[in-house]
Amino acid sequence: MSKPRSVIITGAGSGIGAAVAETFAAAGDRIYLADLSAERLKSTAAAVGSADVSTHEVDVTDAAAVQALAERVVAEHGGIDVLVSNAGVFDGCASIRDTSAELWDKVIGINLTGTFNVVKAVSEQMIAQRSGRVISIGSIAAQRAMPDGLAYCASKAALEGLVRRLAYDLGGYGVTANLVAPGVVRTGIRATSEEILGSLVPDTNVGVGTSTDLMDLLIPARRGGEPSEIAATVFFLASAGAAYINGEVIHVDGGWIAS
Numbered sequence: 001m002s003k004p005r006s007v008i009i010t011g012a013g014s015g016i017g018a019a020v021a022e023t024f025a026a027a028g029d030r031i032y033l034a035d036l037s038a039e040r041l042k043s044t045a046a047a048v049g050s051a052d053v054s055t056h057e058v059d060v061t062d063a064a065a066v067q068a069l070a071e072r073v074v075a076e077h078g079g080i081d082v083l084v085s086n087a088g089v090f091d092g093c094a095s096i097r098d099t100s101a102e103l104w105d106k107v108i109g110i111n112l113t114g115t116f117n118v119v120k121a122v123s124e125q126m127i128a129q130r131s132g133r134v135i136s137i138g139s140i141a142a143q144r145a146m147p148d149g150l151a152y153c154a155s156k157a158a159l160e161g162l163v164r165r166l167a168y169d170l171g172g173y174g175v176t177a178n179l180v181a182p183g184v185v186r187t188g189i190r191a192t193s194e195e196i197l198g199s200l201v202p203d204t205n206v207g208v209g210t211s212t213d214l215m216d217l218l219i220p221a222r223r224g225g226e227p228s229e230i231a232a233t234v235f236f237l238a239s240a241g242a243a244y245i246n247g248e249v250i251h252v253d254g255g256w257i258a259s
Contacts, residue, residue, distance in 0.1 A: 013040025
């Protein structure tokens with residue numbers, strides 16, 4: 001039996017992050033859950049139901065806190081095998097007129113700089129051990145302007161560039177970097193984003209995910225995705241069978257990208 005992998009998952013308190021945690025835990029891996037909310041972390045840990053899970057209340061915009069988590073994983077496990085950078089917030093359909101400098105900084109800080117922070121924290125260890133998987137969660141918003149807000153679209157588009165450059169930087173060390181880009185997925189991101197962003201966003205209850213008519217028009221599958229469907233793709237990218245996949249954007253969107 002192969003040694004359990006060490007897996008860091010940010011934004012693990014709900015939605016896609018929680019589903020990813022359940023998927024890796026079911027495979028017997030050692031899971032390190034990171035999230036802003038202690039309550040959400042507790043809920044995910046209970047759902048996972050594994051002794052090989054630890055929870056860490058971490059703000060990904062705090063580089064020192066993220067570095068401390070990475071160092072703890074190395075101390076306990078001897079290395080870092082998989083990073084799933086999932087932490088993110090959603091700004092509804094906020095236009096340029098709706099987007100204040102504060103909202104912009106908050107969304108970019110969490111979605112983009114937060115990903116940089118966690119990748120920076122794990123990359124030296126992965127380079128030293130000459131193995132690892134870096135998997136970021138993007139969005140179809142990087143390619144489609146309509147469904148989401150300005151800062152969100154910009155942050156997710158930037159993640160695609162980040163991942164491509166990471167593939168170049170890390171590929172020679174046996175480390176891959178890829179991005180999974182979901183479309184509409186049934187998660188609580190609107191509620192958690194309202195909690196984090198508060199009055200900075202005029203309305204998060206808008207967009208394709210709130211309209212069945214728009215989903216039927218734009219998404220060939222005519223439904224939203226399940227978090228488990230995103231988690232399955234993440235799990236594959238972390239597998240030995242995906243060792244030659246690097247710098248890719250994998251859309252898991254029911255066909256939306258084709259419409």
